[in-house]
Amino acid sequence: MNTVHVCASRSYDVKIGAGLLNAIGQEVRAVTGGSVLVVTDETVAPLYLAKVYQSLTAAGLRVFTASVPAGERSKCVEYYVNLLNILAAKNLTRTDAVVALGGGVVGDLAGFAAATYLRGIPLVQVPTTLLAMVDSSVGGKTAIDLPAGKNLVGAFHQPSLVLCDPDALNTLPADTFRDGCAEVIKTAILFDPGLFAHLRERGTGFDREYVITRCVECKRDVVCADEFDKGERQKLNLGHTIGHAIEKCSDFSISHGQAVAIGTAMMARAFYPNPAEIEDVLRAFGLPTETAFDAQSLASAALSDKKRAGDTLTLVVPRAIGGCTLEKIPVTELQAVIEAGMRHG
Ligand SMILES: NC(=O)c1ccc[n+]([C@@H]2O[C@H](COP(=O)([O-])OP(=O)(O)OC[C@H]3O[C@@H](n4cnc5c(N)ncnc54)[C@H](O)[C@@H]3O)[C@@H](O)[C@H]2O)c1
Ligand SMILES: [Zn+2]
Known part of the structure; x- marks a missing residue:
C-alpha cells in the first residue's frame, strides 16, 4: 500500500492499495467513532456496498446508506437536498462522517453535502473509478450542477481521508x-x-x-x-x-x-x-x-x-x-x- 500525504488547509492521507475496501472499517474508524452515511450509486451499490457496510459495522460504526441513480444527472439540487435531509433525520453531528463510495459524481455530490451540512462535517472519499482515484477525490473541490451548467454550485472541502482500491477498477466498463x-x-x-x-x-x-x-x-x-x-x-x-x-x-x-x-x-x-x-x-x-x-x-x-x-x-x-x-x-x-x-x- 502507498500513502500520499496532502497538506492543504486540512491535511490528510490518500491511501492506495489493492484490497483496501476490505479494511475500510478500521480506516474510517480512525477518522470518526460515531455514525457514517455511505453515499453511493445504483451501479456501485450491488458491487461493493455489502462489503463496505460489513467492514464499517464490524469496526463498531453506526452505518446509514443512501444510493442515487448512476450518472451525472444525480449531481443535482434535488439529490443534494435529499442527502441533507437524511443526515438531519439520522442526527449526524460534526464528529460523524460522510463516506462517498463511487465515481466523481458520488464524490462531488456527497462531498458537497458534507461540505455544507452543519457548515461542514468530515468526508471520506472512496473513489471507485479511475478518474475519481486520480483526479476528483483529491483536492477538495465539491459541486453539483444546475440546469444552466455543470458544477455551478459548490464548495472547497478537503476530505479527511481518501481510500483508493485499484481492485475496484476490475468491474469498470x-x-x-x-x-x-x-x-x-x-x-x-x-x-x-x-x-x-x-x-x-x-x-x-x-x-x-x-x-x-x-x-x-x-x-x-x-x-x-x-x-x-x-x-x-x-x-x-x-x-x-x-x-x-x-x-x-x-x-x-x-x-x-x-x-x-x-x-x-x-x-x-x-x-x-x-x-x-x-x-x-x-x-x-x-x-x-x-x-x-x-x-x-x-x-x-x-x-x-x-x-x-x-x-x-x-x-x-x-x-x-x-x-x-x-x-x-x-x-x-x-x-x-x-x-x-x-x-x-
Ligand atoms: N471534484 C473534482 O475535482 C472533479 C474533477 C474531475 C471531475 N469531477 C467530476 O467527476 C464526475 C465524473 O466522474 P466519473 O467519471 O467517475 O463518473 P461517474 O461517477 O458517473 O462514474 C462513471 C460510471 O461508472 C460507474 N461505476 C463507478 N465505479 C464503478 C466500478 N468500480 N465498477 C463498475 N462501475 C462503476 C458509475 O455508476 C457510473 O455509471 C463529473 O461530474 C465531474 O464533474 C470532479
Ligand atoms: Zn477532466
Whole structure:
C-alpha cells in the first residue's frame, strides 16, 4: 500500500492499495467513532456496498446508506437536498462522517453535502473509478450542477481521508476506464516524463498502484501550491478548453475523457515539437485524437465557457513532457490555435 500525504488547509492521507475496501472499517474508524452515511450509486451499490457496510459495522460504526441513480444527472439540487435531509433525520453531528463510495459524481455530490451540512462535517472519499482515484477525490473541490451548467454550485472541502482500491477498477466498463486514462495521460504530459514513459511502454496494462500514486502525488503538489485555483492549479486544464468545447458541440454525447484526449492531441499538434509522441500514446489507450467539428464552432463553444475572464484566456501549452506552461492569449486568437491543432505534419 502507498500513502500520499496532502497538506492543504486540512491535511490528510490518500491511501492506495489493492484490497483496501476490505479494511475500510478500521480506516474510517480512525477518522470518526460515531455514525457514517455511505453515499453511493445504483451501479456501485450491488458491487461493493455489502462489503463496505460489513467492514464499517464490524469496526463498531453506526452505518446509514443512501444510493442515487448512476450518472451525472444525480449531481443535482434535488439529490443534494435529499442527502441533507437524511443526515438531519439520522442526527449526524460534526464528529460523524460522510463516506462517498463511487465515481466523481458520488464524490462531488456527497462531498458537497458534507461540505455544507452543519457548515461542514468530515468526508471520506472512496473513489471507485479511475478518474475519481486520480483526479476528483483529491483536492477538495465539491459541486453539483444546475440546469444552466455543470458544477455551478459548490464548495472547497478537503476530505479527511481518501481510500483508493485499484481492485475496484476490475468491474469498470472499458469506456469508463479509458476516460480515466485520458486524465492519467494528461497528468503524465504535465508533470512526469517517467510516468509518460511507463504508459507508453505498458499501455492499458500499466501498474495501477504506481500510476494512481504518481497521479495523486502530482495533483497533491499542484493543489498544495494553489488550493483555491488561482494559478498553478489551472495547469490541470490541459486539453480541457478545447475538450469542453467538443463536449458541448456534441451535446455531451462525446464523453469528457474522449473530449479531453482530442483536446490534448490538438494542443500537441498546435504547440508540441513532436505531436505524434502524444497522439500515439492516446491512441494506444483507445482514445480519439481528432474531431469532426469545425474550428469556428469549437471556438465559439469554448468562449461561452464560464472560466473565461475578460478578453484573454489562459491556455495550458505543452512545450515538453513535464514542461507545460500557462500562456495568456487574446480570445480572438483561439480559433487560430484550434485550426493549428487540426492540421497534420
Ligand atoms: N471534484 C473534482 O475535482 C472533479 C474533477 C474531475 C471531475 N469531477 C467530476 O467527476 C464526475 C465524473 O466522474 P466519473 O467519471 O467517475 O463518473 P461517474 O461517477 O458517473 O462514474 C462513471 C460510471 O461508472 C460507474 N461505476 C463507478 N465505479 C464503478 C466500478 N468500480 N465498477 C463498475 N462501475 C462503476 C458509475 O455508476 C457510473 O455509471 C463529473 O461530474 C465531474 O464533474 C470532479
Ligand atoms: Zn477532466
